[in-house]
Amino acid sequence: MLISGPKQPEYDINVYLAPLIYDLKLMWEEGVQCFDAHRNERFTLQAVLLWTINDFPAYGNLCGCSVKGYKACPICGEETSSIRLPYGKKNAYMGHRKYLPRHHPYRRQEKAFDGNQEHGTPPLPLSGETIYNKLKDKTFPCGKRSTRRLNEDISNEYWKRISAFYELAYWKKIHVRHFLDVMHIEKNVLMNIIGTLLDIPGKSKDGLSARLDLVEMNIRPELAPVSDGSRTYIPAACYTLSREEKVSICRTLSDLKVPEGYSSNFRSLVSLENLTLSGLKSHDCHVLMQQLLPIAIRGVLPNNVRIAITRLCSFFNAICSKTLRISDLDKLQQDVVETLCLLEKYFPPSFFTLMVHLCVHLVREEKLCGPTYLRWMYPFERYMKVLKSYVRNRNRSEGSIAEAHICEEAVEFCSEFLSGLDPIGLGSFKSREEGWIERPLSAGSSITPSQVVLKQAHLHILENIEEVHPYREYDSLPLTNDIWKS
Structure with a gap:
């Protein structure tokens, strides 16, 4: 089922999901008869839908809640912390200090943040049963019409529909029904950082409107724009880079050489003339965020800003790893909250889009659903x-x-x-049998290593080969007669 953009059903997707819901109910309640070739017998196969994964607009359509505006976070729900930026004409999702421990020093700091102390508590995610009991008696009009005029219940504005998946008996029992898309969250966070550091037009979160919002919020007066007649001067912030520093970052990425298939060729993505990055794919952002960005910004940013960005890169590297200890998740959650608070200290409110805020909820899904790489x-x-x-x-x-x-x-x-045919995607049998895979990729030049290099290579192999480890352990034992007596 493919639905074009202007005609997409949005929150009326439940109509198109009806056949799928029917099949899922059948698979759960009755099952289907299947044949086991190993045991040579029939059995009843039953299935359950554990979760869904979508991009963020589709997340809201399937979940039935709003994912834009003041209450855009589907986890925080109606308790989402957001402010409207009058000059930026957008919402900023800050207030991450409420996720800190109660007596954390950041909670009492005013000048470094939004000018107020933070004494609130983090909102608790609503369970499936709570949402179902809240919406089961509501009436939602169909079609793309304004629900505000058709429904007098103002508290119902956040919920647009009751999800069709609640027709499944087990759906409200599942803790995490819709996964956050880590791939696009990581990409959007990276583009916020890169766009702001390199001051890329259209992608930078800093500018005249961002500085005027700071003046409106009465914070960071040293960053307020200065008018000099017909010109307006924007003071440099702690994250502002000179042209030489931008060239250093772009040249580092442009000259980078990585193994084949590791990422795209950054030389074709970096413009040394305009000092911009363009055409980044999701996997390029993944590699850049977790591996390359901490190297590129080394030596071109103040320590406090560089450490905050590096901590965010380390966070994404940790949650995307294949092995992660459950005992480390609480520490990881505390680290990402402190990192977001550090970013609130240094970057303007316009930097904190919804994708940046969603980072605070990723560890929760890691605890409940397992490693990220299995569900992105x-x-x-x-x-x-x-x-x-x-x-x-x-x-x-x-x-x-x-x-x-x-x-x-x-x-x-x-x-x-x-017989005699190859599976799709593999070369011919002849090419594999003749050893063409081991042939050189291109013409090369032969070299004759010196005796010193050969000895170093030989020593390196002896120190790292597994078969030599028992001899090395034996050689490290003390030479005493007590060993032989025992």
Whole structure:
């Protein structure tokens, strides 16, 4: 089912989900008969939907809540902390000090933050049963009409629909029903940082409107714009870079050499003339955020700003790792909250978009649902690319995908029974048998290493090969007669 942008159902997606809900209810309540080839018997197969993963606008459509405006955070819900920036014409989602321990010193600091002390407590996520009991008796009008005029209950503005998944008996029992998209969160956070540091037009979160918002909030008077006749001067902030420092960052990324398939060629993404980055894919942002950005900003930023950005990079590196100790998650949650508070000290309020705020909720999903790499959007985005390649008639894209999928299934089925053919995606048997895989990629020049280099290589192998470890342990034992007596 592909729905074009102007005609997308938005919160009326429940109508299109009805066939899926019917199948899921059947799989849970009755199941379907399947055949076990190993035991040569039939059995009843039942299935359960554990979670969904989407980009953020689709998250709100499936969840049935608003994901924009003052109450845009689906985890904080109606207790989302946000302010409207009068000059930036957007909402800023700050107030991360409420996630700190009660007696943390940041809570009492006023001048460094928004001019007020913080004594609040973090909002508790609503359970599925609470949401269902709250919405089951509500009436939601269908169609793209204003619900404010049709419903007198002002508290109902946050909830647009009751999710169709609540028709499943087990859905309200699940702790995390819709996952936050770490892939796009990481990308948006990185673009906020890169755009602000390099002052990229259209992507920077700093500017005249951001400084006027600081004046309106009566904080950081040293950053207020200064008018001199017909010109307005914007003072440099702690994150403002000179042209030489911007050149240093761009040249570091441009001259970087990485293994094939590690990331895109940053030389083609970095403009040394305009000092900008463009055309970054999600995986490029993933590599840049976790590995390359801390190296690129080394030596070009003050220590306090550099440490705050590096801590945020380390946080994403930790939650995306394949192994993570449960005992470290509480410490990781405290670190990301303190990091966001540090960023509130240095960056303007316009920097704190909703994607930056959602970082504070990622550890919670890590605790309840396991490692991030098992439930992020990368495999689904790759499969979407495969589906897009099936489209030959753009006027009938759904039919093109269905026909191509059936054709591919038929080819794979036949390839299992026809000998002498290769599976899709592999080279021919002849090329693998003749050892073409081990041939050089291109012409190379031969060198003759010196005896010193050969001895160093030989020593390196002996020190790192596993078979030598028992001899090294034996050599480290003390030479006393007591050992032989025992």
